[in-house]
Amino acid sequence: MINLDGRLKAGQALAADWAAELRAHALHADREPDAIKDLLHLAAMAYLATSPVPEKYLSAPILIDGHHFSGMTTLERVVFIEEMAVGDPGLLLAAPGPSLSGGLLLALGDDDQRERFYERLFRRPTWTFFGLTEPDRGSDAGAMTTSLDRVDGRLLLNGAKRYVGNAARAExxxxxxxTAPGPLGVTAVVVETNQPGFAATPIPTIGLRANQICDIRLDDVVIREDDVLGRGLSRTRRGMWGALQALNNFRPGVAALAVGVARAALEYVQQNRTMLSPAEAEQIGRIAARIAAAREVVWRAAIAVDSSPEGAYLASAAKGRAARLAEEVTQQALSFFGPGARWDHPLLDKLDRDARGVEFMEGTTNIHRLNVFQGLVRETVGT
Ligand SMILES: Cc1cc2nc3c(=O)[nH]c(=O)nc-3n(C[C@H](O)[C@H](O)[C@H](O)COP(=O)(O)OP(=O)(O)OC[C@H]3O[C@@H](n4cnc5c(N)ncnc54)[C@H](O)[C@@H]3O)c2cc1C
Structure with a gap:
């Protein structure tokens, strides 16, 4: 069993306080995703605005009980994310900050690119986005067709992306x-959303609505040469390699989000169904044990990714397991309140819808099963 050190325990306790603030706005942000714009004063937003950011770029890192926090380890992030997701997973995903695109800058960006990126982020609360998925090319992201071509000396971006969180509010x-056929022919670029030819449109969704996932159209968007990521790296280390590094690093965080959703549903039942039959009490105990076991896998996955982002099989196992847990626990929680549960308990209804969204984020359970299977075949799982 993993025991957190004093630093992470202090962070965990404070993040639990932030969760209460997020919860107070959860249902409103579910109805009105743009509510996030009026919630930037919440304490959780300061952490999310600087997570992950290397300390050398931070003028004032988050300080809790004398400890610094900047989200630079996956273990730190999963501890904070689970607590905040108990408050609201949607608002957590809707926050301005570097998020997954920051992870990509860490994997592929050079010093100058990172400096410019963080400088932008710290000027004012700034949303970012990570555009990988395309219409009809989600799980098979490597088959993407969005193109980056040199035309008359200019780099032009053309194509479409889909289901991209926060894209319509991002700068x-x-x-x-x-840039070429095949797996090595993919490149990542930094894009300014005020460029002519860039358009992002929110897609109506059922779960994680505050995250406001979007369709993106890219029509002859001009890309500056120094916004091409991985310029100094070999072809094998650019593009999809960077995406995998960033996704591997963030996957335990999505798993922690799912654990937080499951915990929120369980805690709701515990607070609102005080009279339980012995069978129900036993069911609650089983759910609590499953949540604790999933958390242990998530923390182990985080530690594994921190030591080697390339060996992310445990992270796949954690994501698949935690996503299934969130779906099953939210369904079971609803069953504690009878046929009118969704109507009478809007928060549980929301958590159940959010759990469906978590299943699709950063790869579905089927894809993670395939990933774990490949690790087993190559005998690299657990190494
Ligand atoms: C809340 C949310 C936020 C998101 N944020 C972002 C973002 O910021 N940026 C971004 O780029 N994308 C984002 N996504 C998109 C997400 O990464 C994709 O939804 C995901 O990769 C799945 O792709 P798809 O939706 O096209 O489903 P598909 O790939 O079409 O899959 C549909 C079903 O087929 C199954 N399937 C597919 N291939 C196989 C296979 N080989 N074997 C077995 N089963 C298979 C899947 O498991 C799934 O059940 C987000 C999605 C959600 C829900």
């Missing part, structure tokens, strides 16, 4: 595009 983000 800056990263887009993956093809």
């Amino acid at each position: 800056i983000g990263v887009v993956f595009a093809r």
Whole structure:
């Protein structure tokens, strides 16, 4: 069993306080995703605005009980994310900050690119986006067709992305595009959303609505040479390699989000169904044990990714397991309140819808099963 050190325990306790603030606005942000714009004063937003950011770029890192926090380890992030997701997973995903595009800058960006990116982020609360998925090319992201071509000396981006969180409110983000056929022909670029030819439109969704996932159109968007990521790296280390590094690093965080959703549903039942039959009490105990076991896998996955982002099989196992847990626990929680549960308990209804969204984020359970299977075949799982 993993025991957190004093630093992470202090962070965990404070993040639990932030969760209460997020919860107070959860249902409103579910109805009105743009509510996030009026919630930037919440304490959780300060952490999310600087997570992950290397300390050398931070003028004032988050300080809790004398400890610094900047989200630079996956273990730190999963501890904070689970607590905040108990408050509201949607608002957590809707926050301005570097998020997954920051992870890509860490994997592929050079010093100058990172400096410019963080400088932008710290000027004012700034949303970012990570454009990988395309219409009809989600799980098979490597088959993307968005193109980056040199035309009359200019780099032009053309194509479409889909289901991209926060894209309509973002000022800056990263887009993956093809420069040549094959797996090595993919490049990532930094894109300014005020460029002519960039358009992002929110897609109506059922779960994680505050995250406001969007369709993106890219029509002859001009990309500056120094916004091409991985310029100094070999072809094998650019593009999809960077995407995998960033996704591997963030996957335990999505798993922690799912654990937080399951915990929120369980805690709701515990607070609102005080009279339980012995069978129900036993069911609650089983759910609590499953949540604790899933958390242990998530923390182990985080530690594994921190030591080697390339060996992310445990992270796939954690994501698949935690996503299934969130779906099953939210369904079971609803069953504690009878046929009118969704109507009478809007928060549980929301958590159940959010759990469906978590299943699709950063790869579905089927894709993670395939990933774990490949690790087993190559005998690299657990190493
Ligand atoms: C809340 C949310 C936020 C998101 N944020 C972003 C973002 O910021 N940026 C971004 O780029 N994308 C984002 N996505 C998109 C997400 O990455 C994709 O939804 C995901 O990769 C799945 O792709 P798809 O939706 O096209 O489903 P598909 O790939 O069409 O899959 C549909 C079904 O087929 C199954 N399937 C597909 N291939 C196989 C296979 N080989 N074997 C077995 N089963 C298979 C899947 O498991 C799934 O059940 C987000 C999605 C959600 C829901």
